[in-house]
Amino acid sequence: MQDFIGKKVLLGVCGGVAAYKSAYLIRELTRAGAEVKVVMTQSAQEFVSPLLMQALSGNDVRTNLFDAQAERAMGHIELARWADYLVIAPASANCLAKIAQGIADDLLSTLYLVAEIPVIVCPAMNRSMWAHPATQANCKLLQERGVIFVGPEEGSQACGEQGFGRVSEVEQIISALRLYDVHQLLRGKKVLVTAGPTREPIDPVRYISNYSSGKMGYALAEAAAMAGAQVTLISGPSSLQASAAIKRIRVESAQEMLNAVKKEMPAGGIFIGTAAVADYRVESPESEKIKKKNHDEMTLKLIKNPDILSHVVDSAKASYVVGFAAETTDVLHYATEKLQHKKLDMIVANAVGKGLGFDSEVNQVTLIAKNKQIELPLTHKTRLAGQIIAIIAATLQNDAH
Ligand SMILES: Cc1cc2nc3c(=O)[nH]c(=O)nc-3n(C[C@H](O)[C@H](O)[C@H](O)COP(=O)(O)O)c2cc1C
Numbered sequence: 001m002q003d004f005i006g007k008k009v010l011l012g013v014c015g016g017v018a019a020y021k022s023a024y025l026i027r028e029l030t031r032a033g034a035e036v037k038v039v040m041t042q043s044a045q046e047f048v049s050p051l052l053m054q055a056l057s058g059n060d061v062r063t064n065l066f067d068a069q070a071e072r073a074m075g076h077i078e079l080a081r082w083a084d085y086l087v088i089a090p091a092s093a094n095c096l097a098k099i100a101q102g103i104a105d106d107l108l109s110t111l112y113l114v115a116e117i118p119v120i121v122c123p124a125m126n127r128s129m130w131a132h133p134a135t136q137a138n139c140k141l142l143q144e145r146g147v148i149f150v151g152p153e154e155g156s157q158a159c160g161e162q163g164f165g166r167v168s169e170v171e172q173i174i175s176a177l178r179l180y181d182v183h184q185l186l187r188g189k190k191v192l193v194t195a196g197p198t199r200e201p202i203d204p205v206r207y208i209s210n211y212s213s214g215k216m217g218y219a220l221a222e223a224a225a226m227a228g229a230q231v232t233l234i235s236g237p238s239s240l241q242a243s244a245a246i247k248r249i250r251v252e253s254a255q256e257m258l259n260a261v262k263k264e265m266p267a268g269g270i271f272i273g274t275a276a277v278a279d280y281r282v283e284s285p286e287s288e289k290i291k292k293k294n295h296d297e298m299t300l301k302l303i304k305n306p307d308i309l310s311h312v313v314d315s316a317k318a319s320y321v322v323g324f325a326a327e328t329t330d331v332l333h334y335a336t337e338k339l340q341h342k343k344l345d346m347i348v349a350n351a352v353g354k355g356l357g358f359d360s361e362v363n364q365v366t367l368i369a370k371n372k373q374i375e376l377p378l379t380h381k382t383r384l385a386g387q388i389i390a391i392i393a394a395t396l397q398n399d400a401h
Contacts, residue, residue: 001380002033008035008036008085012112013090019047021167022089030056038053041106043094080114093129093130096123122167127161172222186270187228189227189230193234194234198276199236203288216384216385226386234248235248235249236251236252266317309323309344320346321345323348325348336368345369345370345395349365362378365384367388
């Protein structure tokens, strides 16, 4: 989806192995409609060529502060004023140290001081460099000044070591841009999100499930984390990644999801139930694989699964409960009924089918709360998640006054 049309991203690339990933970042940002201009440090050019960045961005790449051609009209100031966002990916330990201390000895560090726009940094370095008190102190300073950090992630590193220092995936960096507006809106709050489908076993190798991919729930968890909340994500089977800041608990069945919700629901927290929990499960799953040759036909007896949303409401532990209603017909009617019947604070009414809802990148929803109804336009699920989180935050703030 081209939800970055009209957005201008200034991408700073530092010297590290992860510099090759910025090529992919440029490609994905331009695919989403953004205009990208690239600034590379001298070290970055040891790893990737400016020509590649130029070809992918379709713009000249700046590598030098003292570029007589570009600086005729103070190009570095113009560049900083041109952009809507400054993204530094990968951000080296050296660059973080320089910008934290206000050192402006090359084009990128000078641009950082000039830029009066949102700054997102994506550190990538050896785990010891990241853990070093000097780096940590620099990052703390930058965070206090409003710089947004995406990553680093934990995993195996180019140097062969294991730990925190991997640059975040391109999708996570783009998500942070999509979610920039929710920054700090839920600071100090605790949020529990359920996501994905559940799997109800028939035998050890078969199950009943649904088409939910978990994308909406993961996007809401990311949005809540970006909003500064402490987030727990209880996820049914899904191939999606969650940021390191999110505590993720994987479950399979509805019963397991309920148990996890009972254990993890923080008192006074916000509950967002996006999971497509199977309404029914097989009463007696077989303990051994069912053999085809033994059955010409078979009947499965299904029994009702526990209602997780109702459990959360009845337990009165959450301060605000949001449900989702995925329907193929009469969406608003069924959603309003569910809101009232289950005594929810808000329901997100969601038409599914026809390329919307399940397993899609985009979604269009209507939020229904006690005395308001807000129709949100069709957009990327991450942007939508940010809008939902912003509305929840505004509602909580109004209720508090
Ligand atoms: C092969 C190699 C890989 C490197 N990888 C990283 C890295 O991932 N992160 C980092 O902070 N520095 C890394 N460095 C060190 C930086 O390149 C060095 O600190 C440089 O001064 C950074 O310059 P810059 O911040 O201007 O880009 C690496 C150096 C070499 C030789």
